Amino acid sequence: MLTGLEEQIDIIKSRYPTRRSAIMPTLALAQASEGPLRGNILKEIAEVLDVPEIWVFEIASFYTMFHTEPVGKFHIKLCTNVSCLLCEASQIREQLEDRLQISTGETTADGLFTLSTVECLGSCDTAPVMMVNRDYHENLNAKRVEDLLSQLMLQVKD
Amino acid sequence: MFDKVLLKNMETPGSHLITSYEAHGGYESLAKVLKGYSPGDLIELVKDANLKGRGGAGFPTGLKWSFVPKDTGKPVYLCCNADESEPGTFKDRALMEKDPHMMIEGMLIAAYAIGAEISYIYIRGEYTLSIERVEEALKQAYAKGLLGKNILSTDFSHDIYVHLGAGAYICGEETALLESIEGRRAQPKLKPPFPAVAGLYECPTVINNVETFACLPHIIERGVEWFRGIGPDASPGPKLYCLSGRVRKPGLYELPMGISLRELVENHAGGARSGTIKAVIPGGVSAPMIPECDLDVGMDFDSLAAAGSMLGSAGVIVLDDAACVVRVAMCTMDFFNEESCGKCTPCREGNDWASKVLHRLEAGAGRREDIDQLEFLCEGIFGNSFCALGDAAAWSLGAALKHFRGEFERHIDEGKCPFH
Numbered sequence: 391m392l393t394g395l396e397e398q399i400d401i402i403k404s405r406y407p408t409r410r411s412a413i414m415p416t417l418a419l420a421q422a423s424e425g426p427l428r429g430n431i432l433k434e435i436a437e438v439l440d441v442p443e444i445w446v447f448e449i450a451s452f453y454t455m456f457h458t459e460p461v462g463k464f465h466i467k468l469c470t471n472v473s474c475l476l477c478e479a480s481q482i483r484e485q486l487e488d489r490l491q492i493s494t495g496e497t498t499a500d501g502l503f504t505l506s507t508v509e510c511l512g513s514c515d516t517a518p519v520m521m522v523n524r525d526y527h528e529n530l531n532a533k534r535v536e537d538l539l540s541q542l543m544l545q546v547k548d
Numbered sequence: 549m550f551d552k553v554l555l556k557n558m559e560t561p562g563s564h565l566i567t568s569y570e571a572h573g574g575y576e577s578l579a580k581v582l583k584g585y586s587p588g589d590l591i592e593l594v595k596d597a598n599l600k601g602r603g604g605a606g607f608p609t610g611l612k613w614s615f616v617p618k619d620t621g622k623p624v625y626l627c628c629n630a631d632e633s634e635p636g637t638f639k640d641r642a643l644m645e646k647d648p649h650m651m652i653e654g655m656l657i658a659a660y661a662i663g664a665e666i667s668y669i670y671i672r673g674e675y676t677l678s679i680e681r682v683e684e685a686l687k688q689a690y691a692k693g694l695l696g697k698n699i700l701s702t703d704f705s706h707d708i709y710v711h712l713g714a715g716a717y718i719c720g721e722e723t724a725l726l727e728s729i730e731g732r733r734a735q736p737k738l739k740p741p742f743p744a745v746a747g748l749y750e751c752p753t754v755i756n757n758v759e760t761f762a763c764l765p766h767i768i769e770r771g772v773e774w775f776r777g778i779g780p781d782a783s784p785g786p787k788l789y790c791l792s793g794r795v796r797k798p799g800l801y802e803l804p805m806g807i808s809l810r811e812l813v814e815n816h817a818g819g820a821r822s823g824t825i826k827a828v829i830p831g832g833v834s835a836p837m838i839p840e841c842d843l844d845v846g847m848d849f850d851s852l853a854a855a856g857s858m859l860g861s862a863g864v865i866v867l868d869d870a871a872c873v874v875r876v877a878m879c880t881m882d883f884f885n886e887e888s889c890g891k892c893t894p895c896r897e898g899n900d901w902a903s904k905v906l907h908r909l910e911a912g913a914g915r916r917e918d919i920d921q922l923e924f925l926c927e928g929i930f931g932n933s934f935c936a937l938g939d940a941a942a943w944s945l946g947a948a949l950k951h952f953r954g955e956f957e958r959h960i961d962e963g964k965c966p967f968h
Contacts, residue, residue: 405709407749410731418673418712445731452733453714455673471635472833473792473865475879509717509883510635511674514792514863515799524676 391424392434409439413449426457462497462504467521470507473514482518482530553766555802558646564681566688569649577768578656582702590661597772600783603757604860606849615744616662622751626664630671630758633717634832636863639788640758644678648685654761659706672713717887721935722755735891736935779805783848791817795866810843820868827867831860833880834940836947872967873955877948878906884941895938898929912964919956
């Protein structure tokens with residue numbers, strides 16, 4: 391799975407005095423390129439960095455942005471922390487659950503959407519806020535959420 | 549009239565580009581420092597300016613730098629804490645997205661002062677645009693000879709690398725941040741030893757916040773007197789305030805340190821959405837909430853500490869009279885429970901227990917003894933873990949109980965949340 395990433399992994403390694411420091415950035419690179427960290431990927435990373443596999447596992451299992459389970463094509467991450475809560479994020483959550491017919495933490499049967507709630511995304515002045523994959527969607531209301539979901543579904547049909 | 553410096557150029561199109569930064573005098577402070585100051589002079593100057601760290605703890609920056617031992621034979625590291633994750637805070641994100649060179653110039657000034665050849669910027673992984681903009685800014689700085697070997701044809705050489713976080717609030721705690729760069733689970737360590745003596749890879753290390761770095765070029769450019777002339781003597785300078793919650797004009801404001809919390813919320817941010825403020829959290833959810841009657845307090849480290857709260861990250865969250873304090877306390881405790889790294893039992897177990905009790909109260913199934921139980925839990929958590937996460941959880945809940953006990957009682961008496 392790491393084929394083609396060797397050059398980038400070498401650059402990562404050159405930035406730190408220890409190989410252990412390269413684990414986190416290599417996991418991020420592997421996930422960005424290949425998707426969730428499944429199968430032998432942790433073992434492969436351990437081999438390429440020449441570190442014990444347990445070191446890789448302890449990182450992959452500690453940080454929430456590393457996924458060891460499949461996630462949908464569109465990963466919706468809704469902030470439910472205080473500023474968003476005060477701006478009715480729970481209504482947005484109910485709307486998403488209704489519309490996608492899943493509970494928070496689940497993925498739709500077609501594998502398109504995963505819905506997660508996350509802690510503060512640092513965009514509190516534009517609450518309520520969510521991310522879809524790498525993009526922020528701010529000042530959410532029922533119409534914006536509906537428009538966005540329709541647009542994403544359309545993207546898939548095309 | 550207060551002149552903004554930190555947010556001044558943010559509305560200029562392309563403000564994140566080096567061309568825009570240099571057109572506004574960018575990197576001139578670095579040139580001035582490299583040509584005219586010894587590292588020792590520079591540390592004294594920052595001490596004189598009395599710059600207090602903008603990350604939350606408010607430790608004097610120059611003093612922190614002066615703790616770095618000389619001639620240990622080990623490399624010295626500089627880290628930029630850009631893991632902004634304190635709920636209610638979005639200032640560092642704005643600085644990195646819209647004016648990243650200000651932070652980079654500040655880092656170079658700091659690196660020169662402490663004799664560091666390598667820096668790491670620890671940016672939280674969710675900040676996709678910040679990451680992109682900072683990486684781009686670093687490339688531009690390298691291309692112009694402002695990073696790398698022999699910067700501006702002097703003997704000073706410096707490399708900066710970005711290290712990405714991956715979703716762990718605790719990485720904002722400095723020893724956890726260092727553990728994370730070293731490739732471990734981000735679990736705080738006991739201090740001492742302090743990072744200045746034994747930090748990253750057991751080498752002398754200084755960790756400063758994005759906004760702290762952003763202040764440095766301005767102190768060099770305008771001078772110590774200018775900086776000390778803004779805000780209170782004990783913690784002077786310009787300050788970024790993040791306004792959110794049930795407020796009419798949420799957003800990022802640059803105003804003098806020490807401005808009154810009431811003035812900030814009512815005059816600058818337009819007041820509460822409903823027209824009536826119930827309480828304000830002044831420094832991110834770690835900071836105890838302040839009821840409306842006590843809002844005439846200065847937004848600086850000492851004044852807020854005296855008022856039983858803290859400036860923290862200056863994430864100001866407004867609760868109006870439609871907001872439920874129990875719900876806010878529950879949401880806050882859920883956050884600390886989720887983000888506890890699990891190392892210390894009082895924080896790991898205490899937060900979980902308090903969270904369960906708060907959920908029961910908010911659902912209307914609370915019992916009379918629950919309020920005393922929460923107070924008991926706060927006492928058990930506070931002061932009994934390695935880092936400040938447990939303290940913050942207990943402290944913020946304690947303030948909600950102290951100032952709004954009646955609201956907790958109403959949830960029990962009415963058997964439901966009176967607000968929802």
